[in-house]
Amino acid sequence: MLKKVSMILVCTFLLTGVxxxxxxxxxxxxxxxxxxxxxxxxxxxxxxRADGFYLSDDEWDKFIWFCS
Structure with missing residues (x-):
């Protein structure tokens, strides 16, 4: 039982990390x-956010293309 629980926790941790x-x-x-x-x-x-607008690089490229 303990082995199953630890295996579930390890798998959950790995999936969350990925x-x-x-x-x-x-x-x-x-x-x-x-x-x-x-x-x-x-x-x-x-x-x-309070200090400005945050965009990913891909979204920034779309912004430059369409909105600048």
């Missing part, structure tokens, strides 16, 4: 508040 590593890094791109309507229209994923 999923966490695949997340794209987001970079602060400054104040883009004037471009929010365009970003929402083009489905550009961003995260607004």
């Amino acid at each position: 999923a966490g590593c695949s997340e794209e890094k987001m970079t602060n791109r400054g104040d883009l508040s004037a471009h929010v309507p365009c970003m929402e229209k083009k489905n550009i994923t961003f995260e607004q």
Whole structure:
């Protein structure tokens, strides 16, 4: 029984670690508040924080292409 529980915990930890590593890094791109309507229209994923807007490199490329 203890072996099964430990195996489940190890597998869960490994799966969680793999999923966490695949997340794209987001970079602060400054104040883009004037471009929010365009970003929402083009489905550009961003995260607004107190210190600016965070976008991944791929989303930043889409922003440059469609909204700049």
